[in-house]
Amino acid sequence: MTEKNSDEGKLVSILEANNELEAITIKAFLESQGIDAAIRSRQIPMYDGIAKAWNPVWGYVVVMEENRERAEELIVQYLDSCSDIEESEDMDYTDEEIHP
Numbered sequence: 001m002t003e004k005n006s007d008e009g010k011l012v013s014i015l016e017a018n019n020e021l022e023a024i025t026i027k028a029f030l031e032s033q034g035i036d037a038a039i040r041s042r043q044i045p046m047y048d049g050i051a052k053a054w055n056p057v058w059g060y061v062v063v064m065e066e067n068r069e070r071a072e073e074l075i076v077q078y079l080d081s082c083s084d085i086e087e088s089e090d091m092d093y094t095d096e097e098i099h100p
Helices: 020-032 050-054 065-090
Strands: 009-017 037-041 059-064
Touching (some): 009 037, 020 037
């Protein structure tokens, strides 16, 4: 996937990733839904995280402009489902609920 190609359209950023794992996870999720995605890191490997001090964003997940709306919808749905899982893990269960 190239930055800009007149035959294919233009890449747009759809997510500012806080870390590499977040970027890889969202990219893989979008690709599993049929949307080509790429990651653009703002980090400089030999500086071992110093770039993160200058810019709080680790990098970006980018998609083709024509896929932007669908990709954004999918990301919202995905993040909502993750927060639902976290909420259910935080619930206090009684021993009777766990061992009926």
